[in-house]
Amino acid sequence: MEATSPLSSSTATSRRLQENQSAQPTSAAKKTFVASLMEAASLRTPSFKEDTYLICHLNNSEKKALLDLKDRFMAAHGPDSMWGMPLVGNGDERADVILLKFLRARDFRVQDALNMLLKCLAWRKEFTAESILEEDLGFKELEGVVAYMHGCDRQGHPVCYNAYGVFKDREMYERIFGDDEKLKRFLRWRVQVLERGIKLLQFKPGGVNSIIQVTDLKDMPKRELRVASNHILSLFQDNYPEMVARKIFINVPWYFSLMYSMFSPFLTQRTKSKFVISKEGNAAETLYKFIRPEEVPVQYGGMSRPSEALNCPPKPASEFTVKGGEKVNIQIEGIEGGATITWDIVVAGWELEYSVEFVPNAEGSYTIAVEKPRRVPASEEAIHNSYSTREAGKLVLSVDNSTSRRRKVAAYRYIVRKSSSSTTAV
Structure with a gap:
């Protein structure tokens, strides 16, 4: 079984209605001190543009500076290592990365980079780093x-x-x-x-x-x-x-x-x-x-908790946005009877209404309120919950931002454990 979780059609309708509203002129807001x-x-x-440390990306003067630094270092200091890697003498490309860091920090002024490198080595020995x-x-x-x-x-x-x-x-x-x-x-x-x-x-x-x-x-x-x-x-x-x-x-x-x-x-x-x-x-x-949201700690609006296994990569989350005045329904379909679904959902800054329903497939079955609608405060961390089904159906996660004009970033993920103990993760 493959579980899917598209945003509901009501979301698309909400977005179209919002986009069709005529733009109202607003007075220019005064900038806050921090914004300024x-x-x-x-x-x-x-x-900032990070260096690639690829030799082919260096210009001629930078290549010359790297060779010059190696020669001056050997003359002034002799062989040495940093972070367990020899700095010169063995053609190790990792050494080039380290030396280029010192050169970049001193704008490729070779003597300045050499002085910095020698002082750093002396400090590391004294500090037993x-x-x-x-x-x-x-x-x-x-x-x-x-x-x-x-x-x-x-x-x-x-x-x-x-x-x-x-x-x-x-x-x-x-x-x-x-x-x-x-x-x-x-x-x-x-x-x-x-x-x-x-x-x-x-x-x-x-x-x-x-x-x-x-x-x-x-x-x-x-x-x-x-x-x-x-x-x-x-x-x-x-x-x-x-x-x-x-x-x-x-x-x-x-x-x-x-x-x-x-x-x-x-x-x-x-x-x-x-x-x-x-x-x-x-x-x-x-x-x-x-x-990514699954890598951000929960105290900063992410999904990552200290209790999660450190040696396993976190389960990826799907990211979405909730516009001001919009309600988003996330539908997780194809859930079998007897399955257990576990989910995480987070909205940055919350301050909106959240609820969860399970909608059975069978005609005549009643929709079940898994989590009743509630206003979630801004301080709330990622919500983590689970639900075990008795019959086949879909789970609907709803976040309602209708009373706010502010757009919010959000993310969710889930795992469905079927009765056969196999799983589907998103």
Whole structure:
């Protein structure tokens, strides 16, 4: 049996009615401070374009710079390795990827790139960065909360999430950052998290050679974390060049301009060009542009829960939009009697009505209200539910956005377990 789940015809009708309505003139809305900042940021820096690290994509001067860096490195330092890979001497294309990262970070100025590389190697030895993954630094309470690797983006980049809102609690702040020794240990743990992400990279021309960073600014105590933030930025920029493909800031508060001016002196123009800024309430819509819904954590409007098996790829979700004034019915047909259907559904920012019905195929059978209509608050995470059928029919998931003018992004997925224990997944 093949299960299908088209949007119902009532949805198409609703869309046609909406599109046929005459456009009413509206007064120009005053831009919010954050919107103005976001626009200014987009004008200030060009969009980032990730390097492929393919030698054939380099121009002649860049190829010459790579060869020159190898020669100068051997003369000044001799053979060495980074992340377990020899840097020169064996023709390993992974070494070229690493060296090109340092060159790109210094705009292919060979001597500057060499100085950066030598300082980085010295720091890694002093910091014992190569063995840091084996250490237990005692931050179990921060794992999966403050900084953690979780899933991949649409291009396969590992994603690192950062959220420092827990430090608004003074007791927590003092326990982690109370003195210089505690700060040093936290920085070491933060490097450990980054090294986990780098372990997932391919270091291969044309491959996945950088990560995505998502930083949640909600409730972040900006003044208290200034020292730690500056240390982290300086440490990462000096020793992990071109390791981040994109920096996505979500739940950006009005005072972001103050933070930006504080961090800006520590950032290169190339780093600034990687920024994506999303104001409060738009986290899911922003993240969906780069990360599939099934890979986004539930607290940010996705479907991924920590309890899900980490070694299995998540079941893919189907994405759709709900226009303002529209009701969408998702029909999952071809369900046999005695089957169990399990589904997940999420709408970014919810604030609409949601319900589920099971419609039997047999004439004279009554429609069953699986989930009665209810208004879902914006704070709701992805809904996860299941229903076991007694007879054949279809399940209808309804999301009603009739009372709103705002378009919303959404996603769903399901699994049908038949009585024979076989499954159909979408």
